[in-house]
Amino acid sequence: MAQSPRQLPTVHGRGAQSSAAPQRFGLAAREVDGDWLDQLEELDGKQPLRTTVTDEHPRSILTFNQSPDIPFDRSVNAYRGCEHGCIYCFARPTHAYHDLSPGLDFETRLFAKPDAARLLRETFAKPSYRCAPLAMGTNTDPYQPIEGRYRITRELLEVCLETRHPVTITTKSDRVIRDLDLLAKLARLDLVAVGVSVTSLDPRLSGLLEPRAAAPAKRLAALGKLVEAGIPAHVSIAPVIPAITDEFMERILVEAAARGVRSASWIMLRLPHEVAPLFREWLTAHYPDRADKVMHIVQSVRNGRDNDPSFFSRMKPSGTWADLFRARFRLACKRHGFNPPDRDLKLDSTRFIRPESHGQMRLF
Template identity: 55%
Template structure:
C-alpha cells in the first residue's frame, strides 16, 4: 500500500465539483474495497475540505491493501460546554435543537450533515458513518441550561442533524436520558428519526404526548426495500418505519410522515404512495425536503449514483440542477428546502394535492410551553442577590 499526498484540495470546493464524481468513480485509488465498507453508504473516504493535503491510497502491487482493517464503528466521547444549539434560519420552524451524536451510523448517502465531520479533521465519507462522537453529558448539560434564570421555553428539535436513535443509542441511551429531563421539566420537543428504536421510549413519549409536549416525525424516503438498503444501509426498512408510525399513533403520539429527501427521477414517483402509506399507518401531518447536496455531499452522492444507478445519473443530476439555478446546491433561504423552477413547482403541487386529498396537514398540532417547570438548578451559579 502506498499513500500519496496530493496538493489541490480545492478540487473539493463547491465551485469545482462539476465532474468530480466521475473522476472519483474512475479512480481506483479513492475507492475503498467493498469488503472493507460492507454495510456502509459511501464507497469513498476523501479528506475534509479544510485539510491542506488530499491523501490517496492505492495498490502499489504488493497486495498490502488486502491487510487493511474493515471500517468498524468507533465511538469517541465529546464533551461540549453546552448542548442546546441556537439558529435563526427563517425557513425552519424551530430556533433550538439538540444533537446527542456527531456522525451517523445509518450511512444515508444523501445526508446533508456529512460535511460537519470536516470540522473534526475527518472525512464526510466513510468516516462520517464509522467514526462517531457521543455526548454522554447531554442530559446534565440540558438540565443546567433549562435551569438558567431567564430561560424561555420553546420547542426543542432533536434529530434535525443526525439521528438520535441511530444504532449506538442502544448502548449509550443518551436520548432516553434527554427525554427524562424534558419530561420532568414539562418542556416541548419534536423528534425526527427513521429508526424503530424510538419505540423503546414509548413510555416517556406517551406521557409527554398526553400533556401536549411531544411530536414525532418519521422519515420515509422510499417504499422500495432495495433502494432503501442501498441509500440508507443501516436504517430501518420502509415497512418497519410504517410500523413505527402505527405504534406511535396507536399510543396517542402525534406523528408526521416526512419524505426527506425527494430525489428527482429516483424516488419522486413515490410521493403519493408514501403519503398514502403514512396516512394509513396513522400519520396526520406530512412534510418534504428536496435533496440537498452541500459541500462534500455532492461528490459522495454522485459517486453513489454512478455506482448504483448509472443509467439514471445524467437525468437525476440534470433535474437537480434545473431546480438549483444550474448548480448542485443553492443554499439561499427559501430555496434550499424546496428548490425553484418548473420541476420543483410540480413536486410541490403533487405533494400539496396528495396531502389535501388525504387530510394530511403541516404542523397542525401546537405543543405547549406554558407547563414548563425549571429543573432544580444543579450546576447553575447562584445569584448573589
C-alpha cells in the same frame, strides 16, 4: 508525476463509497496509511468497515440558530456522525470541521455525548433560559444503532418530561418506539411530536441509500404504533430524489394514512458542500444509467447548481420539476386527508418548570 488515488472497491453496507478528505478548510489530502490502510484492506477482503465510538464531553449541549428556513431555533444532538449512512445526509460536512471525512468517517467514526442530559438540565436551570420547542434529530439521528447501548436520547427525553419542556423528534429508526412510555407521557401534556422520515417503499433501494437505517416497513409500523399510543406523528418524505425515489411519494402517503397519520411534509434533495461529490459517486456506483438525468433535474430546481445555500431559497426548490413535485404532494395530501404540519403539531411551552440549579437546596 503524482500518483492517482488508489481505487476503492464498492463499499458494501455503507452509504459513502470513499473517505476523501475535506478541502474547504485547506486540510492536507489524507494519506493512505494507519487506520485507513487497515480499512482499505478490509474493503479489499470484503470485510465490513469497523464502527468506532468516542465519548465526547462538550461544555454546552444546545445549538441555537436564526435561520428563516426552519421552524425551530434550538436543537440538541446526542451524537456526532451517524451510522445510518444516508448518502444524501446534509449533516455529513460537519465532520470536516474535525479533520474527518464527510464520507466514510461520518458513518464509521462516531462520537457520543454521555453528559448531554446533565448539560441540558443545567441549561434549563439558567435564569436567562426561555422555553421554546427543542428539536432532536436535526443533525444526526437520535435513534441510530448506538442509542441502543448509550440511551442518551432517552435521558434527554427524561429531562424534558421532568421540566415539562416541549420537544420534537425526527428519525429514520423504529427504535423510537422503545421510548413509547416517555413519549406518551409527554404527549398527554402536548409536549412532543415525532416525525419519521420515509424515503422509499423499496427495501433494496433503501439499503443502498440509507444502509443502516430501519427498513421502510419498520418505519411505517413505528408510525402506526405512535398513533395508537396517542403521540402526534408526522411522516416526512425526505429527501425526494428525482428519478430515484420520487415515484414513491403518493404511495408513502397512502401507507401513512392507512396507519392513522394525518400530518405530512416533503423535502427536496439538498447537496451542500461535500455531499454533492459523495452523492455523484454513489450515483455512478449504483445508478450509472440515470446519473446524468438525476443531476440535471437537481440542478434545474437549484438555480443551475448542485446546491443552493441561500436563505429563503435553500429549502424551496424552484422551476418546473419542483412545481410538479409540489403539486403531486399537495394533491395526494388532499386525497388522503393530511393536514399541514403546523396544524397538528403545535406544542405547549407554558408548562415549563425550571429545574433547580446544582447545589440549590429544595425549599418545599
